[in-house]
Amino acid sequence: MYHLRPRGVLACILGVALAQGLAVAAPATRLITDAAGRHVAIPENVTRVADPWHANNAMVLMLGGAAKLVATSLQAKSQPWLRRLYPPIEAIPAAFNASGDVNMETLIGARPDVILMAYDGSLPKWFAAVDSAYQIPVVLMPNTSLDGLKTTALLTGEVLGPNELGVAREFVRYFDANIQRVLQVTGKLSSSARPKVLHTSSPGILTADGRQTVIDDWINIAGGVNAATVAGNARPVTMEQVAAWNPDVIIVGSAPNPQNRQAILDDPRWREINAVKNGRVFVNPSGAYLWDRHSAEAALQVLWAAKLLHPAEFAGLDMGKETKLFYARFFHHELSDAEVASILNSTPP
Amino acid sequence: MIKPRTVALMILLPLATLYVSLFIGRFAVHPGEVAHILLGQFLPIPHDWPRSVETIVLQIRLPRAILAMFVGAGLAISGAAFQGMFRNPLVSTDILGVTAASGFGAAVALLLSKNAIALQVIAFAFGLAGVGLTYLLARVYRATPVLMLVLSGVVVAAFFSALLSGAKYVADPESKLPAITYWLLGSLNAASVDSLKMALPPIIAGSIGLLCMRWMINVLSMGDEEARSLGVRTEWLKGGIVVCTTLITAAAVSVCGIVGWVGLVIPHVGRMLVGPDHRALLPATLSVGATYLLCIDDIARTASASEIPLGILTAMIGAPFFAMLLRKTRGAWE
Amino acid sequence: MNAPLIEVRDAGFSYGEHAIFRGVDLDVYSGEVLTILGPNGCGKSTLLRCIGGALALDEGAVRIENVDLSSIDVRARARKIALLFQDHTPSFPYPVLDVVSMGRTPYLSAFGAPSSQDIAIAEEALEQVGMRHLKNRPYTELSGGERQLVLLARTLAQQPAVILLDEPTAHLDFKNQVRSLQQIGALAQRGATMIMTTHDPNQAFLFPGRAALMRPGGSLAVGAPSEVITDELLSAAYGIGVAVLSIERRDNLGDLKVCTPWYNWPHKK
Numbered sequence: 001m002y003h004l005r006p007r008g009v010l011a012c013i014l015g016v017a018l019a020q021g022l023a024v025a026a027p028a029t030r031l032i033t034d035a036a037g038r039h040v041a042i043p044e045n046v047t048r049v050a051d052p053w054h055a056n057n058a059m060v061l062m063l064g065g066a067a068k069l070v071a072t073s074l075q076a077k078s079q080p081w082l083r084r085l086y087p088p089i090e091a092i093p094a095a096f097n098a099s100g101d102v103n104m105e106t107l108i109g110a111r112p113d114v115i116l117m118a119y120d121g122s123l124p125k126w127f128a129a130v131d132s133a134y135q136i137p138v139v140l141m142p143n144t145s146l147d148g149l150k151t152t153a154l155l156t157g158e159v160l161g162p163n164e165l166g167v168a169r170e171f172v173r174y175f176d177a178n179i180q181r182v183l184q185v186t187g188k189l190s191s192s193a194r195p196k197v198l199h200t201s202s203p204g205i206l207t208a209d210g211r212q213t214v215i216d217d218w219i220n221i222a223g224g225v226n227a228a229t230v231a232g233n234a235r236p237v238t239m240e241q242v243a244a245w246n247p248d249v250i251i252v253g254s255a256p257n258p259q260n261r262q263a264i265l266d267d268p269r270w271r272e273i274n275a276v277k278n279g280r281v282f283v284n285p286s287g288a289y290l291w292d293r294h295s296a297e298a299a300l301q302v303l304w305a306a307k308l309l310h311p312a313e314f315a316g317l318d319m320g321k322e323t324k325l326f327y328a329r330f331f332h333h334e335l336s337d338a339e340v341a342s343i344l345n346s347t348p349p
Numbered sequence: 350m351i352k353p354r355t356v357a358l359m360i361l362l363p364l365a366t367l368y369v370s371l372f373i374g375r376f377a378v379h380p381g382e383v384a385h386i387l388l389g390q391f392l393p394i395p396h397d398w399p400r401s402v403e404t405i406v407l408q409i410r411l412p413r414a415i416l417a418m419f420v421g422a423g424l425a426i427s428g429a430a431f432q433g434m435f436r437n438p439l440v441s442t443d444i445l446g447v448t449a450a451s452g453f454g455a456a457v458a459l460l461l462s463k464n465a466i467a468l469q470v471i472a473f474a475f476g477l478a479g480v481g482l483t484y485l486l487a488r489v490y491r492a493t494p495v496l497m498l499v500l501s502g503v504v505v506a507a508f509f510s511a512l513l514s515g516a517k518y519v520a521d522p523e524s525k526l527p528a529i530t531y532w533l534l535g536s537l538n539a540a541s542v543d544s545l546k547m548a549l550p551p552i553i554a555g556s557i558g559l560l561c562m563r564w565m566i567n568v569l570s571m572g573d574e575e576a577r578s579l580g581v582r583t584e585w586l587k588g589g590i591v592v593c594t595t596l597i598t599a600a601a602v603s604v605c606g607i608v609g610w611v612g613l614v615i616p617h618v619g620r621m622l623v624g625p626d627h628r629a630l631l632p633a634t635l636s637v638g639a640t641y642l643l644c645i646d647d648i649a650r651t652a653s654a655s656e657i658p659l660g661i662l663t664a665m666i667g668a669p670f671f672a673m674l675l676r677k678t679r680g681a682w683e
Numbered sequence: 684m685n686a687p688l689i690e691v692r693d694a695g696f697s698y699g700e701h702a703i704f705r706g707v708d709l710d711v712y713s714g715e716v717l718t719i720l721g722p723n724g725c726g727k728s729t730l731l732r733c734i735g736g737a738l739a740l741d742e743g744a745v746r747i748e749n750v751d752l753s754s755i756d757v758r759a760r761a762r763k764i765a766l767l768f769q770d771h772t773p774s775f776p777y778p779v780l781d782v783v784s785m786g787r788t789p790y791l792s793a794f795g796a797p798s799s800q801d802i803a804i805a806e807e808a809l810e811q812v813g814m815r816h817l818k819n820r821p822y823t824e825l826s827g828g829e830r831q832l833v834l835l836a837r838t839l840a841q842q843p844a845v846i847l848l849d850e851p852t853a854h855l856d857f858k859n860q861v862r863s864l865q866q867i868g869a870l871a872q873r874g875a876t877m878i879m880t881t882h883d884p885n886q887a888f889l890f891p892g893r894a895a896l897m898r899p900g901g902s903l904a905v906g907a908p909s910e911v912i913t914d915e916l917l918s919a920a921y922g923i924g925v926a927v928l929s930i931e932r933r934d935n936l937g938d939l940k941v942c943t944p945w946y947n948w949p950h951k952k
């Protein structure tokens with residue numbers, strides 16, 4: 001039989017009281033359901049955000065949460081328009097690089113409350129370490145469709161806070177309105193009236209962006225059909241496959257610039273392609289990020305693409321005006337005419 | 350020495366494969382149409398074929414096929430010359446570091462968004478520089494012993510590989526990084542008449558140089574000391590072989606990325622067909638190498654809508670073939 | 684006496700700090716077989732290589748047919764001197780005739796290949812050593828002795844003024860040693876000039892010509908074999924006692940001299 005020693009009992013009572021006290025002092029959390037179906041617990045009040053997803057940094061800026069950025073990726077820091085719109089990004093440490101590697105010390109040193117990351121079905125390389133060893137919450141967001149882009153905007157807003165969420169909702173309304181504006185015309189088009197569109201990278205390496213991508217989505221919305229029958233982003237294809245597809249319109253994306261467009265026009269191998277014969281080769285605009293990829297400016301991309309593919313039906317659409325309005329409303333930046341031109345032609349500011 | 354039948358085969362097979370390559374592909378062209386188009390370049394017959402087909406055959410397929418043949422032939426003869434010079438059946442053209450250096454040059458060109466021709470020039474220059482560095486490192490008392498060449502080549506290749514990794518590290522993952530990765534896997538994607546004009550002269554010059562040295566390579570393969578006792582200026586000969594193979598390999602890598610296993614395996618096939626005498630072997634490797642890479646490239650661009658990188662195909666076919674060779678010969682030469 | 688074919692004057696060679704031999708003087712006359720003997724490490728192979736031009740002397744000079752060896756290029760040298768190395772590792776399975784044809788390389792231009800005339804000379808050389816019937820066999824398939832003879836034929840195809848042989852019987856079995864020596868003897872009979880290193884003093888007795896006993900440090904005792912292969916000189920050089928015996932040949936072709944060591948067995952207890 002055991003004696004209840006008075007000193008032992010006192011120790012137990014104190015221990016329990018301490019634990020309760022600690023629980024009360026711990027910060028409040030909320031649960032977010034991310035794109036991978038995970039329930040992630042993040043602080044009630046998020047003040048420090050790490051965003052290794054370079055495309056999403058512009059989104060964070062647009063939603064008004066840029067001041068909360070404490071760690072980003074190397075690529076995001078080198079986007080010319082992002083630097084122009086948000087100069088303090090220079091000082092933000094780049095804890096992530098292109099191959100998906102993370103500098104753990106930099107990341108931990110930045111003490112983020114949460115990490116925002118793209119999710120295409122597979123987890124990033126550093127996920128296991130960050131999630132289990134360091135227990136920093138990671139919110140995964142979709143990146144393979146325009147609908148996913150809207151979800152990303154809302155999720156990002158939700159993570160950042162009520163103000164940002166409000167902006168996100170406003171953005172999604174704007175985006176949907178643009179899509180509706182376009183679909184009203186293009187929704188009625190027959191398949192024969194839809195030009196075949198090839199979205200490619202620079203001729204240095206010939207690639208095509210195919211089905212089940214963001215690009216495929218906006219091509220369809222804008223009233224075209226994707227000439228590339230492959231699936232996925234940036235699939236390498238042969239010149240003669242391109243000749244077999246024979247697109248009506250070529251859009252130079254990924255590394256969009258006037259030189260790459262000119263290279264296609266000058267190259268004898270492209271001579272007999274419909275798009276080249278009819279002079280319908282274009283450079284995709286790029287601003288805070290590439291418009292044609294998973295960017296906030298995708299809202300402008302659908303307008304631009306629709307006007308490109310069906311100029312007659314969208315004669316009243318003024319891309320310069322639309323761009324200025326968007327930047328003023330969401331980036332709080334007044335664009336000069338020269339800046340608008342540089343965005344639409346994809347030249348650096 | 351070589352049967353006339355074998356000679357005839359060595360000349361006809363590449364030409365026949367070339368003709369077939371012109372009408373197979375994802376864009377359907379009739380064999381007869383190809384014949385008409387080709388003849389129509391020289392003879393005054395009416396041009397009754399669509400211009401798009403003509404572009405496919407003459408601007409897209411023909412330069413690519415010719416490039417495949419020359420690259421295959423060049424890599425094969427270089428591999429054979431190296432195996433003779435180093436007296437080692439496992440030697441390939443990469444041994445002096447030209448591939449790693451060229452690869453890095455191409456990565457730099459892609460990072461700087463250079464067009465295809467500038468990329469070729471830069472990759473070629475880096476390839477030459479890499480081998481030059483190896484050669485300088487290997488010089489011992491005015492001679493370059495074979496062992497020193499091999500070791501220096503390893504060092505230089507490792508160095509440029511590290512630089513290449515650095516280039517991939519800073520590359521933009523949306524556009525530049527996939528371009529570099531894809532280029533490194535090897536592809537004749539960018540073949541055009543311009544790239545032909547750039548790549549062919551060094552490959553032809555190097556191959557002619559090696560052909561001139563065929564007999565001397567036989568003697569050199571007896572060992573440096575013995576070759577010298579037989580009156581061969583071994584340092585000049587080795588230098589000449591290195592210059593020729595480097596010209597060829599740097600040009601090949603600059604135009605189609607890293608295509609391995611050709612320089613390693615084709616010389617063995619050549620020896621199985623015509624024997625080890627380099628007087629017969631070197632011309633044979635030209636023919637076999639040309640046919641081989643042309644067939645592989647046909648598969649690369651036809652098998653699926655998305656192009657299969659050459660380097661993957663040559664490895665998938667070359668490695669098992671080499672394994673079979675090893676089993677059959679049990680490690681011996683013949 | 685005629686002027687010597689080869690004159691070695693004050694020759695010295697060192698590997699780094701370690702001097703192999705110094706102050707070596709040697710004359711070799713046309714038509715003789717000079718046998719160089721000496722214990723392992725005395726430098727006889729090195730000396731041979733220096734005479735042949737495979738290694739460059741640190742001191743002194745070698746003159747052949749009145750021309751300083753260091754002043755002529757590799758090709759000219761190869762037309763005067765042929766070397767038979769003991770450490771030959773075969774590489775590719777070339778046909779025997781091709782291997783012998785390599786002996787004609789000193790007479791070819793930089794980008795040349797053997798002409799039909801060169802190949803005829805190579806075949807003739809094979810005939811001389813009795814190996815012509817194997818001319819199309821891959822030489823990697825030959826036995827050690829047969830390969831030795833093929834390489835000997837190659838030196839003949841070079842048509843040199845002198846042939847240098849570095850321990851030609853070193854890796855051969857008994858039968859092939861005899862075969863090899865008989866070939867060398869046949870060449871000597873036809874007036875070939877040869878310098879041969881060997882570790883077997885008996886070989887010096889087989890051929891017309893002198894012997895040179897090399898002692899550590901490089902001093903040479905040169906003379907007729909019977910003068911050099913004596914108990915005093917050999918025991919001083921090798922540290923062993925020998926007896927030189929004369930064996931009468933039944934067919935009256937002269938005596939055969941044989942040198943055999945005195946073995947010291949431990950006393951039976």
